[in-house]
Amino acid sequence: MAAGILPRSSAPTRMVESEGILRMLLLVLAMAMPLATLAYLKIQSTRLSYAMGDIKERIHKEEELQRKLMLERSRYQRDEEVQVYATKAGLEPRKQGHMVRRVFTPEDQLLAKLRPVSSEGL
Helix, strand or coil: CCHHHCCCCCCCCHHHHHHHHHHHHHHHHHHHHHHHHHHHHHHHHHHHHHHHHHHHHHHHHHHHHHHHHHHHHHHHHHHHHHHHHHHHHHCCCCCCCCCCCCCCHHHHHHHHHHHCCCCCCC
């Protein structure tokens, strides 16, 4: 009789061990799922922050370009208004007197002959 009892008790013991292992696996899985979800969300958050940085940089460049275009437009409008006023007032465009000629004119050559400049005085 003693030999008959041992095999019966060892079979339920193995069933309990396999059930414990299954419970441990489920516990590990239950703890790993939130950690995996947390890691996935952290990765997505990092990717989103990089994308937002790129978008903010692009928006800044577009705003700078728009500001430059508005400035050019205002300058163009001001120049147009000045031109319209000058035309209505009958003004002539100013000659550019600050330009220096590169060659001597005959008048300059004649003046140089009348008043020679010596390099000794310099």
